[in-house]
Amino acid sequence: MKIPILYNVRSVLQRPYSTALTALGVGLVVAVFIGMLALANGFRAALAHTGSPTNVLVLRRGADSELSSGLARDAASIIAASPHVATGADGRVLVSPEVYVLVPLRKVFDTTQVANVVVRGVSDQAWTVRSNLKVDVGQRPASGRAEICVGRRLALRFPHTGVGETLRFAGRDWTVVCHFSAGGSAFESEIWGENEQFMPVFRGEVFQSVTFRLKDAAAFEEARRALQDDKRITVDAHRESEFYTQQSQLLGLILGYLAWGITSIMAVGAVFGAVNTMYAAIAARAPEIAVLLTLGFKPLSVLASFLVESAIIAAVGGVIGCLLALPINGIVTSTTNWASFSEIAFSFRVTPLLLANGLVFAVVMGLIGGFFPAWRASRLQVVQALR
Amino acid sequence: MKFLPLVLANLGRHKRRTLLTIASVALALFLFASLRTVVTTLAATAQFGGARRLVATNATGIVFPLPLAYANRIKAVPGVEAVSWANWFGGRYGDGKRFFANFAVDAESYLAMYPEIVMPADQREAFLKDKSSALIGNRLLTQFGWRLGQNVTLQGTIFPGDWTFTVRAVYTPTDPVIGDDVLIFHHALFDERIGRAGIAGWYIVQIDHPDHAAGIAKAIDDMFRNSSAPTKTGTEREFQASFATMWGNVSLLMGTIGLAVVFAILLVTANAMMMSARERTGEVAVLKTIGFSDRTLFTLVMIEAGVVALTGAAIGLGGAKLLYRATNFNGLGFLPGFDVSTATLLLGAGVALGLMLASGIVPAVRAARLPVVQALRHVE
Numbered sequence: 001m002k003i004p005i006l007y008n009v010r011s012v013l014q015r016p017y018s019t020a021l022t023a024l025g026v027g028l029v030v031a032v033f034i035g036m037l038a039l040a041n042g043f044r045a046a047l048a049h050t051g052s053p054t055n056v057l058v059l060r061r062g063a064d065s066e067l068s069s070g071l072a073r074d075a076a077s078i079i080a081a082s083p084h085v086a087t088g089a090d091g092r093v094l095v096s097p098e099v100y101v102l103v104p105l106r107k108v109f110d111t112t113q114v115a116n117v118v119v120r121g122v123s124d125q126a127w128t129v130r131s132n133l134k135v136d137v138g139q140r141p142a143s144g145r146a147e148i149c150v151g152r153r154l155a156l157r158f159p160h161t162g163v164g165e166t167l168r169f170a171g172r173d174w175t176v177v178c179h180f181s182a183g184g185s186a187f188e189s190e191i192w193g194e195n196e197q198f199m200p201v202f203r204g205e206v207f208q209s210v211t212f213r214l215k216d217a218a219a220f221e222e223a224r225r226a227l228q229d230d231k232r233i234t235v236d237a238h239r240e241s242e243f244y245t246q247q248s249q250l251l252g253l254i255l256g257y258l259a260w261g262i263t264s265i266m267a268v269g270a271v272f273g274a275v276n277t278m279y280a281a282i283a284a285r286a287p288e289i290a291v292l293l294t295l296g297f298k299p300l301s302v303l304a305s306f307l308v309e310s311a312i313i314a315a316v317g318g319v320i321g322c323l324l325a326l327p328i329n330g331i332v333t334s335t336t337n338w339a340s341f342s343e344i345a346f347s348f349r350v351t352p353l354l355l356a357n358g359l360v361f362a363v364v365m366g367l368i369g370g371f372f373p374a375w376r377a378s379r380l381q382v383v384q385a386l387r
Numbered sequence: 388m389k390f391l392p393l394v395l396a397n398l399g400r401h402k403r404r405t406l407l408t409i410a411s412v413a414l415a416l417f418l419f420a421s422l423r424t425v426v427t428t429l430a431a432t433a434q435f436g437g438a439r440r441l442v443a444t445n446a447t448g449i450v451f452p453l454p455l456a457y458a459n460r461i462k463a464v465p466g467v468e469a470v471s472w473a474n475w476f477g478g479r480y481g482d483g484k485r486f487f488a489n490f491a492v493d494a495e496s497y498l499a500m501y502p503e504i505v506m507p508a509d510q511r512e513a514f515l516k517d518k519s520s521a522l523i524g525n526r527l528l529t530q531f532g533w534r535l536g537q538n539v540t541l542q543g544t545i546f547p548g549d550w551t552f553t554v555r556a557v558y559t560p561t562d563p564v565i566g567d568d569v570l571i572f573h574h575a576l577f578d579e580r581i582g583r584a585g586i587a588g589w590y591i592v593q594i595d596h597p598d599h600a601a602g603i604a605k606a607i608d609d610m611f612r613n614s615s616a617p618t619k620t621g622t623e624r625e626f627q628a629s630f631a632t633m634w635g636n637v638s639l640l641m642g643t644i645g646l647a648v649v650f651a652i653l654l655v656t657a658n659a660m661m662m663s664a665r666e667r668t669g670e671v672a673v674l675k676t677i678g679f680s681d682r683t684l685f686t687l688v689m690i691e692a693g694v695v696a697l698t699g700a701a702i703g704l705g706g707a708k709l710l711y712r713a714t715n716f717n718g719l720g721f722l723p724g725f726d727v728s729t730a731t732l733l734l735g736a737g738v739a740l741g742l743m744l745a746s747g748i749v750p751a752v753r754a755a756r757l758p759v760v761q762a763l764r765h766v767e
Contacts, residue, residue, distance in 0.1 A: 021658040028651035032644055039640075060547065067450060068477060068545040103448045104629075113632045116448065170447045171617060202447070234547075250486075254719070262418060266648055269414045272407040273655035279404065280662045336633035338721075341450075343633065 003292065003301050008309035015281065022277040023317035026365055029266045030321025030358045035328055036259035037357070038348040040252055043335070046346035047248035050185040051240035052131060054217040056084075058210040058227060061234045065247065065340045066100040071207045073097075075233045079210045084223035086213040088128055093212070096126035099198040100208035102342055103169040103191075105158045115343040116336070117154065118190040119169070121198030129213050132185065138163045138178030141193055149178040151188040153332065153345035167191075170201045186244065189334075189345045211240060247339045267365055270317075274369025278310050282377045289377050290385035299378035306377050310370020311363050318362025322355045390683070394690050401663065405695065408659040412699025412742065413706065415652035416735050420707035422641040422648075423731045428722045429638065433631030435564040436624030438597040439468075440500065441604055443590040443620040452586035453616050455578070460610060466595050466603045471496035472587035474577060478541030478550060478570075480531070487527060487720055489541060489570035490588070491577035494522075500593050503562045510535070510556035518576050521552035524567035525559050526715070541570070546581055563724025564627075568717070592620070649738055657746040660692050664750030671754045672762035685755040692747030693740075700739030704732050 012019050051057070058079050063069035071079075076097040079085075086094045099121030104114045127133055127140060141147035150161045160167045160176070167174050174193065182188050199205060214220060224237040282289065292302060329350035337344050398405045443461065445451035452474070462470045473492040480487070494515055498504060506514075506522070514522050521539060533539060533554055540551045552572050560567055578585065594603050604620035611618045664671075671684060708727040710716075716725050 018658055018662060021654045021661075025651045025654040025658075028647050028654075032647050036644070062542060062544060062547045064479070064483070064544045101448060102450050114629050115633070116450075202451070262422075262644060262648075265414050265418050266651060269411040269648075269652055269655060272411045273658060276404050276407055276655070276659050276662065279401075280666075283666075333636050335637070 003297055003305040005308060005312075008305060008312055011281070011285070012309060012312060018277055018280065019313055019316075022273050023313050023320060025270045025273045026314050026317025026362050027320030027324060029263060029270045029365070030318050030362050031324035032266060033259065033263040033361055034321065034325035034350060034354055034358045035348070036255070036262065037354055038325070038328060038350045039333070040255035040259055041351065041354065042333075042346045042349040043255060043337075043344070044245075044248050044252045045349055046184060046186050046188075046344060047244045047252075047337070048241070049132070049183050050187055051242065051244040053239060053241045054214050055129060055240035056212055056214060056220065056223055056227075057238045057240045057243050058212075058235050059208075059238065061228075061236050063236070066098075066209045067102065067341060069100075069208045070203075071097070071210060071233075071235070073205060073207070075235065076207050076210050078230065078233055079212070079227065079235070082212070082223065082227065084212075084215055084219060084226065086215040088125060092125060094125050094129045095210060095212035096123040096129050097195060097207040097210045098122050098126070099195045099202060099206075101198070101202045105167075105169070108157055108159050115158075115334070116341060117158070118340075118342045119148075119198065119202075120190050120192050121195035121202075122192055123195055126192075126211070129211055130182065130187065132183040133187065134181050136179045136181050138176075141177055143194055143196075145194075146172060146174050146197060147177045148174045148191050148193040149180050150176050151190045151192075152179055152181040153188040154191065155179050156332075157334070157345065170198075172201055184347070186337075186344050186346075189343060247337060250339050251335070251337055263361075267361070271365050271369040274310060274314060274366060275373060277313070278306065278370050278373035279376070281309070282306065282373050286380060286385040289380050290382045293380065293382050294386070302380075303374045303378035306374030307367055307370050310374065311366040314362045314366025314369070315359065317366075318359040321362060322358055325350060325355075325358070390687055390690075394687060394694065397663070397667070397687075397691055398694060404659055404663070408656055408695050409699040409702070411652050411655045412696055412739070413703035415648050416700045416703030416739065417707045418648045418703075419645050419738060420704050420727050420731055420735055421711075422645040423734065424707075424711070424725060424727050425718070425722065426638045426641050427728055427731060428718075428725050429631055429634060431724065432564050433628040434624065435562065435627045436622055437500075438600075438622075439594050440623040441592040441594060441600060441607075441620055442623050442626040443592060443604075443607055443618045444588075444626070446608075446617040446619040449589070451616070452588055453590065453618060455585040455587050457587070457590065457611065457616075457618070461590060461592055461607055464603060464606050464610070466599045466606075467592055468595055469496055469500060469593040471500050471591045471593075472574065472589065473497065473591065474574060474586065474588040475545075476541070476543070476550075476572075476577070477545050478543050480539070480541055483542075485530070485719075487568045487570060488566065489572070491572050491574040493574045494571075497571075497591070500591055501565075503560055503565050504558045505561055506556045506558040514556035517553060517555050518573045519551075519553060520555035520572070522556045522558055522571040523554055524569045525557050526567040526717070527570065528557055530568070539570075546577075548580075550580070563726070566717075566720070566723035568720050568723075589626075590618075591623070649742075653742055653745055656692075656695065656742055657749070660688075660695075660746045660750050663691075664688065664753060668757065668762050671757050672759045675757065675759045676763070681755040684757075685751045688751035688754050689743065689747045692751070693743040696739045696743040696746065697736075700735055700742075704735040708732065 059069035080095045088094050101119050102116040103119050105117045107113045155161045165176050227237045328348045330347050332347045334345040445453050458470050471493050473490050476489045478489050514520050537554050538551050540549050600622050607620045608618050717723050
């Protein structure tokens with residue numbers, strides 16, 4: 001027969017301080033756990049949403065980032081002429097040969113801090129090739145003018161990035177004519193302008209990458225083989241989505257390891273706390289337990305009952321942890337993605353799944369912490385305890 | 388001191404609880420020390436820089452090169468004693484899973500300017516003589532099992548192709564911030580292989596006196612202001628700091644987590660102390676009856692909390708110091724010179740003292756104030 005859970009709930013309420021301290025300890029661990037994974041999540045999500053699976057990104061062979069790549073004009077034309085490139089509604093091919101550079105910009109809140117911001121020179125079609133792109137404020141840069149469009153995330157954090165203002169880099173003044181959003185992706189941390197405008201002021205007659213929309217989304221492998229086998233050019237073709245996901249791997253991995261490392265050490269500490277609490281609870285209630293056993297409750301029921309009690313305390317802690325962690329959702333932070341050397345702004349992402357994981361994590365801590373004390377309770381010598 | 392056996396006996400009564408609490412404190416302070424060392428290591432990286440060394444980069448951004456021809460013009464600026472230059476190479480070794488920095492330098496002038504890079508004289512000579520050789524940090528030697536005289540091939544990511552170097556010298560940095568996992572090779576070879584493009588990623592400028600830094604930096608920048616590649620010159624420290632700031636809010640993040648860790652463990656410790664105290668209400672009453680003063684009882688509880696907190700702290704902090712030293716940890720190369728500093732150890736000890744006060748104060752006051760008659764009523 002099972003011991004009613006009400007018994008455990010009431011017992012827990014009998015020791016409010018001890019329960020609260022233990023639960024709060026578990027809660028802090030869960031909060032850190034959720035917080036750190038939310039950071040890793042947000043970073044991965046920003047880069048995962050950057051690429052589209054129907055786009056192909058072409059780089060010079062061997063280049064592991066857009067920054068280290070270089071493609072001459074003729075190579076770009078050869079790629080643009082590939083039969084795998086889709087055609088837009090206006091009859092032009094959906095291809096964007098791009099200039100990709102980093103420029104140092106000072107931050108709003110602390111002008112001694114400089115961040116390397118991506119400046120991307122694109123073709124007119126780029127705005128269609130990247131389907132998640134949307135101009136929020138203003139008009140797209142006109143061809144032939146020194147105009148730029150600033151990503152939504154940059155606009156808040158760097159001076160002179162408001163629409164109508166003038167931003168200076170590469171020794172020239174650029175008029176900000178619009179702000180764009182891109183579904184929370186890393187593009188939102190970039191400055192876009194026309195490739196022909198950027199080419200002469202940066203690295204001269206060379207593009208860094210060519211991105212095009214696939215005519216047939218399923219034909220990526222064929223397109224890749226055709227480009228890589230082309231004797232006239234030495235390039236690697238990547239599926240855009242995979243490329244950006246890969247760019248997030250190094251830092252995503254570090255953040256993930258850090259999250260697990262720190263929280264598992266903290267968790268051990270919290271489990272020790274739960275062990276202490278449960279042993280003390282059981283020692284104080286030895287006569288009670290003896291009565292339960294005398295009444296005919298099976299030792300297994302007693303074991304289960306105390307495990308439940310420990311799990312309840314931990315679950316309360318889990319809920320506290322979730323509540324503590326919730327406010328960080330959406331907070332924007334930034335870091336350098338060392339794979340591309342550029343600064344990326346992204347928000348903490350607390351997902352329902354993450355909260356659920358946090359709760360499960362808490363309950364697991366409770367069960368582990370409660371097991372040995374519960375075991376001891378179930379093995380209690382009735383006669384001795386009743387004395 | 389004569390009460391020490393009593394304190395120890397009290398601690399020994401619930402051996403398991405005492406050990407678990409000490410272990411929690413140890414884990415917490417281990418984490419605390421680790422997180423803080425990340426912060427101090429990053430700060431040390433940002434602080435690095437010879438007082439007499441300036442760095443000039445392309446004003447448009449660090450990814451843009453400068454003409455090699457600038458070397459002689461910079462050398463002619465009054466106050467400049469020597470000029471060296473380097474170029475980031477960014478080569479990949481093997482599957483590229485283990486990243487390490489590699490760049491091309493003008494070897495002779497570079498080594499002269501960096502006395503922090505130490506190697507045996509014969510190796511230095513061998514490296515300088517052989518233009519296709521490489522100088523590597525001692526960590527790379529152990530990490531990849533390389534030997535002196537061995538050929539090492541990197542795949543260029545920025546500069547395509549396979550680049551093979553002969554390892555001629557192994558250095559040990561005297562300043563850990565320099566990093567012991569760098570591969571350095573000859574700029575002359577680099578320039579030759581990329582078709583004599585005549586580029587340098589950055590210039591290092593040695594000046595006559597640290598006080599002249601600002602003036603000389605301005606003179607250099609003014610000289611190239613209207614050229615196609617204007618420069619941005621600053622002290623080496625500023626150059627390093629610009630990399631450190633790229634980590635963004637890492638320090639804040641580490642600090643916040645550290646605080647959460649300490650607080651979580653405070654709860655565990657305080658809970659354990661209160662449980663012990665509650666169980667001993669009767670005993671405290673007996674002690675009072677036989678003449679123990681309130682103050683003595685207060686002290687006894689505090690000492691008990693102190694023994695737990697300080698033992699845990701000693702294990703946790705000592706463990707962190709020894710572990711990172713023994714494993715020669717450097718955070719995948721991102722945190723060169725990762726070492727738990729004395730300041731961190733002292734701060735950790737301070738945290739332990741705070742832990743003792745915070746966890747011991749409530750039970751100690753309660754013990755001191757306990758009304759004897761009432762407490763004895765509960766004693767069977």
